[in-house]
Amino acid sequence: MAGIQPQKPERDGFLPIRTNGFDRGFISAVILILVHLLWMRFLEGVLPLWVATVLCLALSVFIIRKG
Amino acid sequence: MRRSGIASFVLWICLTILTLLPVWWMLVVSMRPRVKLYSKSVLIDNLYWDNFLAVLNSSTFLQYLWNSMVVATSNAALVCALGLLAAFGLSRYKISGGDNVFFWLITNRMAPPAVFLLPLFLLFTKWFVFGDFMLFDTKIGLILLYCVFNLPFAIWLLKGMLDGIPLELDEAARVDGATTGQVLSHVILPLARPGLAVTFILTWIFAWNEYLFAATLTSSADARTVTTALAEYVSVTGTNWGEMAAMAFLTTLPALVVLGFVQKHIVTGLTFGALKG
Amino acid sequence: MRQSNIGWLFLTPATLILFVVGFIPFIYILYVGFFDWNTNAVDPTLRWAGLQNYRNLVFDTTFLNSLARTLVFAFFVVVSELLLGYVLARALMADRLWGRQFFRTIHTLPIVVAPIAVGATWRLLCVPGFGIVPYYLKLWFGIDYNISTNAYHAFGTAIIMDLWHWTPFVTLSLMAGLTALPKEPLEQAQIDGGNKLQIFWYVIVPMLKPVLLTTVFIRLMDALRSVDEIWMLTKGGPAEATRFIGLHIWINVFPKTDYGYGAAMSLLTLYVTIVLSWLLFVAMTGRKGGAQ
Numbered sequence: 022m023a024g025i026q027p028q029k030p031e032r033d034g035f036l037p038i039r040t041n042g043f044d045r046g047f048i049s050a051v052i053l054i055l056v057h058l059l060w061m062r063f064l065e066g067v068l069p070l071w072v073a074t075v076l077c078l079a080l081s082v083f084i085i086r087k088g
Numbered sequence: 089m090r091r092s093g094i095a096s097f098v099l100w101i102c103l104t105i106l107t108l109l110p111v112w113w114m115l116v117v118s119m120r121p122r123v124k125l126y127s128k129s130v131l132i133d134n135l136y137w138d139n140f141l142a143v144l145n146s147s148t149f150l151q152y153l154w155n156s157m158v159v160a161t162s163n164a165a166l167v168c169a170l171g172l173l174a175a176f177g178l179s180r181y182k183i184s185g186g187d188n189v190f191f192w193l194i195t196n197r198m199a200p201p202a203v204f205l206l207p208l209f210l211l212f213t214k215w216f217v218f219g220d221f222m223l224f225d226t227k228i229g230l231i232l233l234y235c236v237f238n239l240p241f242a243i244w245l246l247k248g249m250l251d252g253i254p255l256e257l258d259e260a261a262r263v264d265g266a267t268t269g270q271v272l273s274h275v276i277l278p279l280a281r282p283g284l285a286v287t288f289i290l291t292w293i294f295a296w297n298e299y300l301f302a303a304t305l306t307s308s309a310d311a312r313t314v315t316t317a318l319a320e321y322v323s324v325t326g327t328n329w330g331e332m333a334a335m336a337f338l339t340t341l342p343a344l345v346v347l348g349f350v351q352k353h354i355v356t357g358l359t360f361g362a363l364k365g
Numbered sequence: 366m367r368q369s370n371i372g373w374l375f376l377t378p379a380t381l382i383l384f385v386v387g388f389i390p391f392i393y394i395l396y397v398g399f400f401d402w403n404t405n406a407v408d409p410t411l412r413w414a415g416l417q418n419y420r421n422l423v424f425d426t427t428f429l430n431s432l433a434r435t436l437v438f439a440f441f442v443v444v445s446e447l448l449l450g451y452v453l454a455r456a457l458m459a460d461r462l463w464g465r466q467f468f469r470t471i472h473t474l475p476i477v478v479a480p481i482a483v484g485a486t487w488r489l490l491c492v493p494g495f496g497i498v499p500y501y502l503k504l505w506f507g508i509d510y511n512i513s514t515n516a517y518h519a520f521g522t523a524i525i526m527d528l529w530h531w532t533p534f535v536t537l538s539l540m541a542g543l544t545a546l547p548k549e550p551l552e553q554a555q556i557d558g559g560n561k562l563q564i565f566w567y568v569i570v571p572m573l574k575p576v577l578l579t580t581v582f583i584r585l586m587d588a589l590r591s592v593d594e595i596w597m598l599t600k601g602g603p604a605e606a607t608r609f610i611g612l613h614i615w616i617n618v619f620p621k622t623d624y625g626y627g628a629a630m631s632l633l634t635l636y637v638t639i640v641l642s643w644l645l646f647v648a649m650t651g652r653k654g655g656a657q
Binding site for chain 3: 095096097099100103104106107108110111113114117125126128130170171173174176177178180181182183189192193194195196198199200201202203204205206207208209210211215232233235236239240243268290293296297299300304315318319322329332333335336339340343344346347348350351354355358359
């Protein structure tokens with residue numbers, strides 16, 4: 022497995038690893054799901070869920086552009 | 089070096105005993121008549137075969153045994169054929185997006201089966217239905233399904249072996265006017281035969297061993313396998329330990345038989361060819 | 366290497382079959398997870414439920430405990446197998462050894478035994494009143510060992526069973542890794558006067574890292590999904606002491622036929638598995654940021 026060389030264009034952003042487009046999209050999705058689950062558990066009584074969605078989408082755009 | 093050799097030898101002996109103890113105990117229990125079952129000796133007192141005979145005389149168990157044979161053999165054959173093609177493609181051609189294929193195949197092998205039980209159950213009972221034919225509770229369903237974990241395994245085992253066949257042989261055959269199909273059948277296939285045999289045996293064993301899918305996606309003697317027989321047996325007849333041990337031993341038997349042939353390749357296969365055993 | 370399009374042709378049959386039995390179920394379960402669907406309910410059709418299944422799920426303590434228990438189990442199992450496997454691999458590496466091939470073969474045995482038979486065997490060993498393990502523990506050490514009433518004993522036995530089942534694999538793969546290591550850096554480090562711990566940490570571990578990570582990856586994924594052995598050994602009990610996540614899904618979804626909720630459970634489990642495996646995969650391909 023060590024022999025696999027990633028071929029897609031990669032770059033250094035603010036994320037701690039070199040990433041390609043797929044990685045950044047993946048990270049965004051993982052964070053989006055995680056935030057939504059935690060939000061439903063702890064915050065939904067106070068703030069509606071769409072706030073989480075908006076926040077996460079903003080973060081996703083940021084990660085995909087700059088990550 | 090001498091001393092470490094002896095220490096190493098002693099350690100090997102201890103480990104071997106530890107490894108064999110559970111299997112040995114299973115054999116001991118399977119050879120005990122009912123009256124002696126609760127004896128705590130770890131030695132076989134006398135050769136007593138009635139437990140095995142009882143299991144092998146049950147027509148349901150024989151049917152299950154046959155099902156397992158059919159499923160494992162067909163699945164191993166299918167996986168070897170498709171795996172050889174895929175491994176040939178991966179080994180001899182530069183494939184764009186090979187990385188992604190690799191990760192996707194790993195995902196297939198590594199995904200928890202329990203997660204896919206529900207969708208597969210629903211698909212098998214409600215969607216993959218053609219007239220009277222339903223994929224649920226058929227051997228074909230299991231044969232296709234076991235490709236999920238066996239095919240990636242086979243591809244990586246075979247790719248490692250095909251990579252070891254010099255490319256010059258292909259080129260020489262092509263210069264002589266062979267088509268790609270002829271290269272595959274006349275050059276690669278004969279040379280890959282030992283590798284194919286190992287792959288066949290290992291995938292056969294994994295298909296034979298599988299329980300969760302078989303238990304969920306079959307319901308009648310038409311398709312149930314030996315592993316489900318063993319599990320059913322435990323829940324039905326609580327304390328008939330002798331027969332249960334005999335059944336467990338029969339389930340383990342194929343693994344014991346082929347162990348010597350495949351021992352070298354297991355590590356390579358399980359680590360996606362990352363390690364040579 | 367020849368041109369790429371024909372290469373894909375050879376991959377097509379394999380990909381196609383994996384698409385049908387691997388990918389379609391995933392998409393389907395993603396879809397079902399958003400619905401309220403119980404075939405035994407008054408209304409056995411799919412009704413749109415939005416995120417309600419997931420909302421229930423994050424408050425389902427049985428599920429969450431089961432997930433946490435699985436992670437604890439996987440952690441214990443992977444760490445102890447790695448330590449044990451490394452020690453054994455080093456100890457067993459003697460160059461010339463009588464019967465080496467024989468020992469290796471015996472050692473491979475647990476890997477190929479059917480998990481369900483492993484569970485049955487360990488049940489024969491450990492079941493109270495019948496097995497030899499409780500009997501001799503009582504006789505020699507006076508320990509009341511009972512996997513059907515004591516949660517810790519059951520959990521511990523599950524771990525030990527997994528150690529028996531998979532430590533040989535770790536040992537063998539680490540042996541393969543150690544054998545393939547170049548000798549020069551090790552000798553150089555010895556000449557430079559490094560002690561054993563330093564050599565281990567600064568020379569062996571970095572060189573062995575790909576092998577270690579690969580092994581951890583495979584063991585972790587396997588530990589997260591073990592069902593068969595546990596089912597045979599304890600049926601997930603006593604109470605829920607050994608009910609790991611795969612078992613939880615399996616014994617809950619099918620009797621209750623609450624498919625929407627089951628889909629949500631399965632998906633959340635898959636989510637955890639994928640995140641863990643992706644993190645390890647990134648570590649394995651060694652994509653460090655910064656200097657590069």
